[in-house]
Amino acid sequence: MSDDNQAFVPPSFQALYRDARGRWTLPLRDVAARCEFCEDLAQHLTEHCRGVHVDIGADAQDVLGRCLQGLLQPESGVSSDEAHWVVTRLAELLNWPHPGLPSAE
Numbered sequence: 001m002s003d004d005n006q007a008f009v010p011p012s013f014q015a016l017y018r019d020a021r022g023r024w025t026l027p028l029r030d031v032a033a034r035c036e037f038c039e040d041l042a043q044h045l046t047e048h049c050r051g052v053h054v055d056i057g058a059d060a061q062d063v064l065g066r067c068l069q070g071l072l073q074p075e076s077g078v079s080s081d082e083a084h085w086v087v088t089r090l091a092e093l094l095n096w097p098h099p100g101l102p103s104a105e
Helices: 011-017 028-056 060-071 080-094
Strands: none
Touching: 011 028, 011 080, 028 060, 028 080, 060 080
């Protein structure tokens, strides 16, 4: 990243916008903006998901699955890859098990 862009884009998000040869498929400033949007979305969803899990008693995996289904809708504003990234990040923020995260073992 250039010095004039201070946004950190984690490697897991970078992978969404790199081709097989490692080249960016979007300008870096656009990737950084998409990453910031997706991170904000994951942060925003944490309290809602925690509430659904605690108040209603829904299983953590069911809550994450429902979030993913909602994010996969065209009107969500995120791509399919971004939706999966957001849900994985959400699980990480909530400290919930998720296939996209390393196991605690």
